[in-house]
Amino acid sequence: MSQEGPPAERLTPRMAGGISAGRIFGVPLVVTPTWLLLVVLATLAMPSFIRDNVHVSTAASYAVALVLVLLVYGAVLVHEASHVLVAKALGLRVGRVVLQFLGAQSEVLDEPPTPAAEYLVASVGPLTSVLLAGIAAAIGAQFPHHSVGWLLAEATAAINGVVAAFNLLPGMPLDGGRMLRALLWHLTHDKLRGLLVAGWIGRLVAAGTFGYAMLAPKFETGNASFATLYLFFVAVFIWVNASLAIAQARVGAVIPRLEMNSLIRPALTVEAQLPLAEAVRRARAIGARALVVVDSRDRWSGIVSEAAVQATPPERQPWMSVSDLARPVESGLVLSPTLTGEDLMTAVQQTPATEYLVAGADGNLKGVLARADLVAALRAAGVR
Numbered sequence: 001m002s003q004e005g006p007p008a009e010r011l012t013p014r015m016a017g018g019i020s021a022g023r024i025f026g027v028p029l030v031v032t033p034t035w036l037l038l039v040v041l042a043t044l045a046m047p048s049f050i051r052d053n054v055h056v057s058t059a060a061s062y063a064v065a066l067v068l069v070l071l072v073y074g075a076v077l078v079h080e081a082s083h084v085l086v087a088k089a090l091g092l093r094v095g096r097v098v099l100q101f102l103g104a105q106s107e108v109l110d111e112p113p114t115p116a117a118e119y120l121v122a123s124v125g126p127l128t129s130v131l132l133a134g135i136a137a138a139i140g141a142q143f144p145h146h147s148v149g150w151l152l153a154e155a156t157a158a159i160n161g162v163v164a165a166f167n168l169l170p171g172m173p174l175d176g177g178r179m180l181r182a183l184l185w186h187l188t189h190d191k192l193r194g195l196l197v198a199g200w201i202g203r204l205v206a207a208g209t210f211g212y213a214m215l216a217p218k219f220e221t222g223n224a225s226f227a228t229l230y231l232f233f234v235a236v237f238i239w240v241n242a243s244l245a246i247a248q249a250r251v252g253a254v255i256p257r258l259e260m261n262s263l264i265r266p267a268l269t270v271e272a273q274l275p276l277a278e279a280v281r282r283a284r285a286i287g288a289r290a291l292v293v294v295d296s297r298d299r300w301s302g303i304v305s306e307a308a309v310q311a312t313p314p315e316r317q318p319w320m321s322v323s324d325l326a327r328p329v330e331s332g333l334v335l336s337p338t339l340t341g342e343d344l345m346t347a348v349q350q351t352p353a354t355e356y357l358v359a360g361a362d363g364n365l366k367g368v369l370a371r372a373d374l375v376a377a378l379r380a381a382g383v384r
């Protein structure tokens, strides 16, 4: 699996966390504590399956189980490394590779520029898993049946085969979903429609995975309750990310239509020492919904957030000056009124704030952009 930062997520900070565990082709590898939990659970779930296939003591069966889990995750890392290698070869930036409860994800930061690039980055993963399955099967054939080496190689081959097949299912966020998106993008010249279709199929894959986990009566190998639990989490993960893809497709359709000019709130400029109550009264009188503080030379020095005013009890407002609530105007907080679409989103992302000054190249104040208005514009277009 690989994951990009969809625009819907870009207004909220990315979740961090995890232990740094080196680099893959220069990209940081992060291991989350949930992955360590998975290693323990998977190791504990497998010894009976191992003793059914090879003659080893109970203690040895746990050791073999741990080696098998690590072999499988080694293969998962090679799968991710192939995504990283192809993405970087195509000039795309990769933020990091994360090992977590459900497996691994490469966070490709850039949108692939062409359908072919998207297809190549996605398809190399399942292809790598198929190759690893073939190599493991060939190694397994060198060992006597029901030896430890045979079991480890054959199980690694089988699991890589399953990883390849599952990742080829044509729903987001799976590799197959990205391949479908690339194909539809190529055929229809509409990047977003491909994403929307692959997102909806992703939801079907999630529902199918959930149904299989609930209905499959007995898993032939390993511990049935662990497999059910794992598949349940996989289903939830796919559902959430397929839904994000659908949201991303909707945001993508809306972003090009965003225009700063239609989002500007009229602002009232006030001196720093003006009591807040008086500033609010004057702003209401002229229909302004924002306060900009100016210094003695008539230059902007601060923006007062609407939320901060609302959080201040009315009885205190006569006793506070507007400067008490103002956020100093840094360079990233002054935006151009000509910003539109993707440029507007990028500008807002670079300096997170609740309010921005909007001023022309001539230095004239046009008003204030409130992040809440931007979010409302996205929501009004059906983005959740």
Ligand SMILES: [Zn+2]
Binding pocket: 001, 002, 079, 080, 083, 125, 126, 167, 175
């Ligand atoms: Zn993948």
